[in-house]
Amino acid sequence: MFLTCLHFINKHDYPLNTILYLSCLIYNFLHRDISLILCSETDREQIYGLDGEEMWHADFRLEKGVMTLPQFADPYSYVEGTYEGAVSNIETCKSNLAILFIVVVGLSDHLPVYNDPHVSVYSKDDVVLGYKNTLICYISGFYPAHVGVSWTRNNVNVTDEASLSRYYVNDDGSFNLVSALSFTPEEGDIYTLPLWRHGALERPYDQNMGDVQAELPDAGVGASVFCGVGLAAGLLGVAVGTFFLVKGNNCN
Missing domain, CATH: 2.60.40.10 (Immunoglobulins)
Structure with a gap:
């Protein structure tokens, strides 16, 4: 099993539209877990997935976690406190924006990793x-x-x-x-x-x-x-x- 995470900052008229991404892929034999955390001054998102399918996401408007898997005979759910952990992750993500902007974006005006929609x-x-x-x-x-x-x-x-x-x-x-x-x-x-x-x-x-x-x-x-x-x-x-x-x- 191994874990790979990618940090990226997208800069548009900093600081109004700076976005920090943390995307982690955890490989474990036949299955792949996904944890995705996105944050900016205005946007925030955290989801968990398995094998390319979303399993859970944080609904920050309703202040709760939402399971997105179908209703199976033996339902699966995340442990209590997962939503609170997502809130904490977003706060940490936002606090790192200014630091990573200086360390990463400050080294170059043009980051090479882009893919058009x-x-x-x-x-x-x-x-x-x-x-x-x-x-x-x-x-x-x-x-x-x-x-x-x-x-x-x-x-x-x-x-x-x-x-x-x-x-x-x-x-x-x-x-x-x-x-x-x-x-x-x-x-x-x-x-x-x-x-x-x-x-x-x-x-x-x-x-x-x-x-x-x-x-x-x-x-x-x-x-x-x-x-x-x-x-x-x-x-x-x-x-x-x-x-x-x-x-x-x-x-x-």
């Missing part, structure tokens, strides 16, 4: 005008773990209506994130999803270029969804944004 956006169900649906944004393979996500509907910011998952770590140390937005498609609606403030991006994504039309099966009053994928030069790769335009089909 890849984005897939799709609807939960076939898009039909007037019927409630969900837009799902799956952001994968990015490093470090902080990425800003915003949604707009017809140029109006609706990010507060969207949900945002916890960060999930991959085998290579990169991260995944899921955001979802409930919507009822109406003719002419335009939904945009820009990504901003990630270490792999030279600047926030701020434009859409190109479009691909995806026809959905005719369902009486059907709809077409136009998906545009925007590309912009990043520090090491590509900035990504996606928009949806819902338009009614003419049905004879």
Whole structure:
């Protein structure tokens, strides 16, 4: 059995947006335990996992630990005090921010470890005008773990209506994130999803270029969804944004 941990600081306009990551992978024969601690001046997260599946996370808003495994015949739970330990870990993480900023980031203005985010956006169900649906944004393979996500509907910011998952770590140390937005498609609606403030991006994504039309099966009053994928030069790769335009089909 061996333990490997990785510390990383992501710097954006320090000290307002400095994020410290502690990702530990504990290898023990056939199974792999994961302990992930993330903190910044505004964000915090701690999860435990096994073999790539989340088992427990700290809900700091509700001030309790949450088991995320299915209900088995013989339920498993973490010992009492695990949530309190997570609170202590976050406080320690935050107290180390200033120190590690000086020791690590101060040695170089450009840390070499970045991986730009890849984005897939799709609807939960076939898009039909007037019927409630969900837009799902799956952001994968990015490093470090902080990425800003915003949604707009017809140029109006609706990010507060969207949900945002916890960060999930991959085998290579990169991260995944899921955001979802409930919507009822109406003719002419335009939904945009820009990504901003990630270490792999030279600047926030701020434009859409190109479009691909995806026809959905005719369902009486059907709809077409136009998906545009925007590309912009990043520090090491590509900035990504996606928009949806819902338009009614003419049905004879």
